[in-house]
Amino acid sequence: MTRRRGHRTPLPPPVFALAMVAIAFFALPFIGLLWRAPWGSMLDVLGQESVRTALWLSLRTSFAATFFAVLFGVPLAWLLARVPFTGSSAVRALCILSMVLPPVVGGVALFFSFGRRGLFGQYLDRWFDIQLPFTTSGVVVAQTFVSMPFLVITVEAALRQMDRRYEDAARTLGASRWYVFRRVTVPAIQPALVAGAVLAWARALGEFGATITFAGNFPGTTQTMPLATYLALETNPEEALVISLLLIAVSFAVLIGLRDRWLNGARAAFT
Amino acid sequence: MSLDAQVAVQVGDFELDVELDVGPGEVLAVLGPNGSGKSTLLRTLAGLTPIDRGHIRVDDVVLDDPAADTFVPPEQRPIGVVFQDYLLFAHLSAVENVAFGLRARGVDKREARAIAASWLDRVGLADLAAMRPAQLSGGQAQRVALARALATDPAMLLLDEPLAALDVSARQDVRRTLREHLSTFDGTRLLVTHDPIDAYALADRVAILEGGRIAQTGTIAEVTAHPRSRYVAELVGTNLMRGVVTDGVLTTDSGAHVVVAADPGPVFAVIRPQAITLSLTADPTSSARNIWHGVVGDIERLGDRARVGVRGPLPVIAEITTAALDALGLRPGDDVYASLKATDITTYPA
Numbered sequence: 001m002t003r004r005r006g007h008r009t010p011l012p013p014p015v016f017a018l019a020m021v022a023i024a025f026f027a028l029p030f031i032g033l034l035w036r037a038p039w040g041s042m043l044d045v046l047g048q049e050s051v052r053t054a055l056w057l058s059l060r061t062s063f064a065a066t067f068f069a070v071l072f073g074v075p076l077a078w079l080l081a082r083v084p085f086t087g088s089s090a091v092r093a094l095c096i097l098s099m100v101l102p103p104v105v106g107g108v109a110l111f112f113s114f115g116r117r118g119l120f121g122q123y124l125d126r127w128f129d130i131q132l133p134f135t136t137s138g139v140v141v142a143q144t145f146v147s148m149p150f151l152v153i154t155v156e157a158a159l160r161q162m163d164r165r166y167e168d169a170a171r172t173l174g175a176s177r178w179y180v181f182r183r184v185t186v187p188a189i190q191p192a193l194v195a196g197a198v199l200a201w202a203r204a205l206g207e208f209g210a211t212i213t214f215a216g217n218f219p220g221t222t223q224t225m226p227l228a229t230y231l232a233l234e235t236n237p238e239e240a241l242v243i244s245l246l247l248i249a250v251s252f253a254v255l256i257g258l259r260d261r262w263l264n265g266a267r268a269a270f271t
Numbered sequence: 272m273s274l275d276a277q278v279a280v281q282v283g284d285f286e287l288d289v290e291l292d293v294g295p296g297e298v299l300a301v302l303g304p305n306g307s308g309k310s311t312l313l314r315t316l317a318g319l320t321p322i323d324r325g326h327i328r329v330d331d332v333v334l335d336d337p338a339a340d341t342f343v344p345p346e347q348r349p350i351g352v353v354f355q356d357y358l359l360f361a362h363l364s365a366v367e368n369v370a371f372g373l374r375a376r377g378v379d380k381r382e383a384r385a386i387a388a389s390w391l392d393r394v395g396l397a398d399l400a401a402m403r404p405a406q407l408s409g410g411q412a413q414r415v416a417l418a419r420a421l422a423t424d425p426a427m428l429l430l431d432e433p434l435a436a437l438d439v440s441a442r443q444d445v446r447r448t449l450r451e452h453l454s455t456f457d458g459t460r461l462l463v464t465h466d467p468i469d470a471y472a473l474a475d476r477v478a479i480l481e482g483g484r485i486a487q488t489g490t491i492a493e494v495t496a497h498p499r500s501r502y503v504a505e506l507v508g509t510n511l512m513r514g515v516v517t518d519g520v521l522t523t524d525s526g527a528h529v530v531v532a533a534d535p536g537p538v539f540a541v542i543r544p545q546a547i548t549l550s551l552t553a554d555p556t557s558s559a560r561n562i563w564h565g566v567v568g569d570i571e572r573l574g575d576r577a578r579v580g581v582r583g584p585l586p587v588i589a590e591i592t593t594a595a596l597d598a599l600g601l602r603p604g605d606d607v608y609a610s611l612k613a614t615d616i617t618t619y620p621a
Binding site: 176190 | 314317318319344345346347348350351352354356358360362371372374375376419420423
């Protein structure tokens with residue numbers, strides 16, 4: 001066997017040590033959680049109606065939020081990446097503001113604009129009979145609000161990096177702009193699209209602050225897993241542990257499940 | 272099947288302003304180095320860059336005419352393009368790539384694939400229909416790109432540096448196959464290249480592009496025999512100089528004196544590199560009327576020939592066999608004598 005010397009270059013010891021600290025920093029909390037987990041009563045807790053309801057609600061709302069993030073986020077990313085207009089950097093800053101904003105602040109802002117007495121919410125209520133606060137739709141709105149920026153910045157970067165000559169080639173072959181977008185642009189940015197959607201979904205699944213502020217904490221309608229976890233921590237720490245483990249397991253399973261698809265997508269990208 | 276184009280367009284600081292006519296069934300090569308505007312020209316013809324002034328007509332159909340407010344978008348032009356690097360869609364197989372244009376025009380999937388398969392067969396790649404572009408060699412990818420461009424039955428075919436993406440060893444073979452395939456397409460063909468050999472091999476006529484303007488057009492024999500600028504001469508490999516003839520002596524702009532057989536007056540002089548003899552000593556008994564001392568500059572080996580730059584009062588490129596080069600043992604920086612018969616200098620009035 002040949003020794004691949006180049007691939008075996010050791011890291012400088014201080015860098016290696018710091019990297020190990022970083023790994024430990026991520027691993028230790030999980031170890032602590034697993035160590036305290038009430039393995040014996042796990043199934044009982046999982047079987048509880050309240051936990052199953054919260055899990056089901058969380059899955060539904062987070063996937064709905066991801067759907068809306070993709071539906072509106074891809075066109076937004078396309079606009080930001082491809083259409084030069086004055087004030088585009090201000091628009092971009094506005095659209096990703098909720099990513100860096102404390103989620104509670106986002107929730108307060110949503111409440112005063114889309115609440116029943118909010119600036120716009122009053123018309124939603126009066127004209128369309130739509131009430132967002134304290135409803136499951138409100139949860140989806142809050143989650144979409146905080147998660148869409150992850151998709152937008154990932155997809156925008158991919159659109160900027162992609163070799164646009166492929167789109168030119170498609171047009172000379174007789175493809176309309178829409179056909180080019182569907183058959184050339186989207187496949188080219190697919191890895192970034194998947195990555196952005198996963199990031200957005202993970203953010204939506206973990207959403208707490210904006211949800212509890214805007215949608216409240218009603219079991220069955222707005223009490224998602226993170227809310228249930230926080231509440232359980234005060235009354236029944238064992239349950240909080242189990243729900244946390246469940247959230248970790250779900251997130252981990254999705255990340256692992258998407259890994260192959262990610263890699264395949266990356267290979268197909270036009271570079 | 273003809274192209275009539277007068278293209279003026281400003282892209283950033285660069286201005287392209289050219290007039291081109293390509294007759295029915297003709298192959299025109301637009302020859303120029305990087306930055307001369309070749310790709311911009313192709314983009315305007317394909318409709319990817321609208322022109323500012325002028326017109327583009329294919330078979331008397333106006334595709335772009337800003338004055339008449341006419342602009343046909345690229346997807347509606349009867350033009351196929353083979354791009355530099357071929358730009359095959361990486362997520363589609365070879366046959367799906369060829370079928371792309373048909374599918375985009377609404378041909379149903381099965382029919383489009385059948386037509387695409389027959390095109391792949393025509394370019395000799397029937398076996399590779401299921402391959403992804405990443406699995407194809409450069410020459411194969413080029414043929415897929417050609418089939419893809421022709422599958423929609425265009426009236427005109429544009430080729431952007433069709434051989435530049437290939438390594439030198441593959442280029443010769445691919446050039447020959449490309450020539451065969453191009454000859455089976457009876458529409459108008461226009462290719463842009465920086466390599467004169469591609470132009471010689473593939474085209475009937477050549478237009479030399481320099482800084483966004485056409486420096487010269489003509490058949491290849493015309494342009495090499497009578498280049499009208501130093502730029503064209505260098506591009507097509509001849510020595511061209513400008514000067515004034517008085518009493519059978521040409522005084523070049525660089526100040527050298529060369530004996531010529533020409534009428535007095537300002538002239539262009541062309542010296543074929545093959546006409547220049549190199550030796551280590553000056554032979555006074557030679558019939559060559561011009562013998563001068565120079566210093567060897569760059570040496571470029573091209574197969575069994577070598578092009579030797581000779582620096583001195585009359586800077587020229589001499590082409591000798593590599594055997595002669597080795598026998599003389601010439602290296603850059605060596606002293607050398609160049610000789611040239613007066614009758615080997617072609618002049619024409621400037």
